[in-house]
Amino acid sequence: MSSSTNMxxxxxxxxxxxxxxxxxxxxxxxxxxxxxxIRKYAVATxxxxxxxxxxxxxxxxxxxPLFWDVVTMDELSPDGVFIDKLLPKFPLEKAxxxxxxxxxxxxxxxxxxxxxxxxxxxxYEKHGRSGPLIFYELVMEIRNDEGELVIRExxxxxxR
Amino acid sequence: MxxxxxxxxxxxxxxxxxxxxxxxxxQLFLYNAVxxxxxxxxxxxxxxxxVEGYPGLVVAGPLLGDWLHQCVEEWLDGEGELxxxxxSNRGAAYVGDALHVGGxxxxxxxxxxxxxxxxWVRNDDGATLVPGEATVQLGGGLRP
Numbered sequence: 001m002s003s004s005t006n007m008x009x010x011x012x013x014x015x016x017x018x019x020x021x022x023x024x025x026x027x028x029x030x031x032x033x034x035x036x037x038i039r040k041y042a043v044a045t046x047x048x049x050x051x052x053x054x055x056x057x058x059x060x061x062x063x064x065p066l067f068w069d070v071v072t073m074d075e076l077s078p079d080g081v082f083i084d085k086l087l088p089k090f091p092l093e094k095a096x097x098x099x100x101x102x103x104x105x106x107x108x109x110x111x112x113x114x115x116x117x118x119x120x121x122x123x124y125e126k127h128g129r130s131g132p133l134i135f136y137e138l139v140m141e142i143r144n145d146e147g148e149l150v151i152r153e154x155x156x157x158x159x160r
Numbered sequence: 161m162x163x164x165x166x167x168x169x170x171x172x173x174x175x176x177x178x179x180x181x182x183x184x185x186x187q188l189f190l191y192n193a194v195x196x197x198x199x200x201x202x203x204x205x206x207x208x209x210x211v212e213g214y215p216g217l218v219v220a221g222p223l224l225g226d227w228l229h230q231c232v233e234e235w236l237d238g239e240g241e242l243x244x245x246x247x248s249n250r251g252a253a254y255v256g257d258a259l260h261v262g263g264x265x266x267x268x269x270x271x272x273x274x275x276x277x278x279x280w281v282r283n284d285d286g287a288t289l290v291p292g293e294a295t296v297q298l299g300g301g302l303r304p
Contacts, residue, residue, distance in 0.1 A: 037194075040190075040194050041194050043190065044187065044190035044191040044193070044194045045191065045223060045226045045227075045230070046181065046187060046227075046230070047226075047230060048230070048234065049233065049234075059226075059229070059230075059233075060226075060229045060233070060242060060245075061222065061225065061226045061229055064195065064222050064226075065194045065195045065196070068195045068196055068197065070196055076198055079199065079200050079201070079207070079211075079212075080197075080198035080199045080200045081198070081199050097248050097249055097250050098221075098248060098249060099246065099247065099248035099249075100222075100225060100245075100246060100247060100248070101244070101245075101246035102244065102245050102246070103243065103244045104241070104242060104243060104244070104245075156248075
């Protein structure tokens with residue numbers, strides 16, 4: 001990592017206005033789990049377990065398609081992606097590797113209604129050899145209608 | 161209890177069987193259709209090549225993450241639960257690449273009945289495209 005002189009020389013890219021976005025949440029989204037959607041996901045991922053292919057229970061990561069944003073076509077950029085409205089505009093824009101940390105706390109079945117709430121939990125900066133990097137963390141908590149936490153997922157993304 | 165795995169005693173260094181797979185155009189299409197993901201690097205080869213500079217259609221990152229889950233669950237064979245997993249997409253994989261998905265036991269906690277794993281997706285060049293770690297809660301015939 002960087003030397004202390006680098007650290008001292010570098011000015012922080014993170015303004016108080018930007019950091020004020022920490023803690024921001026999006027509107028909770030509630031979605032219905034269906035057997036058909038579970039089956040489609042199991043087939044598309046090449047899963048070989050019959051209980052998933054039959055849609056009796058959702059495989060892990062089924063929450064990824066369930067809560068993928070559905071936006072109108074005019075909200076998609078020319079490369080076919082949408083802008084995540086929970087995120088502020090960052091002074092660095094080139095996305096690097098991202099990481100996921102997922103805790104599975106309860107099974108998901110067809111007929112379950114699940115509610116996902118995302119929170120922007122952290123924004124921080126590091127100085128790498130090639131310049132400054134901005135990290136941000138998003139936590140998605142997924143609960144069933146009983147209020148039980150089913151999945152907790154933390155996404156970390158790096159911008160340079 | 162599955163007889164093939166009955167009373168398997170786990171130890172550090174045990175390898176997960178894993179698998180080698182490649183993602184073809186059809187699977188990549190179906191996967192992104194299920195997500196409702198229109199990112200052109202996954203289906204528009206001239207765009208991926210000419211605009212983004214990729215040598216092929218890019219396999220969706222979370223699909224590779226899913227394969228790490230499958231590697232763990234196929235090894236558990238119902239004798240435990242995947243409790244937690246972390247991974248990061250460090251390098252791109254392309255349609256047709258042979259991808260080697262595997263893992264190894266790195267720690268066993270007898271009291272908690274858990275095991276820690278290291279996981280990976282590697283390509284034929286030996287590059288680890290997706291490093292990961294997981295915690296499993298052991299059950300059935302799978303013992304610490």
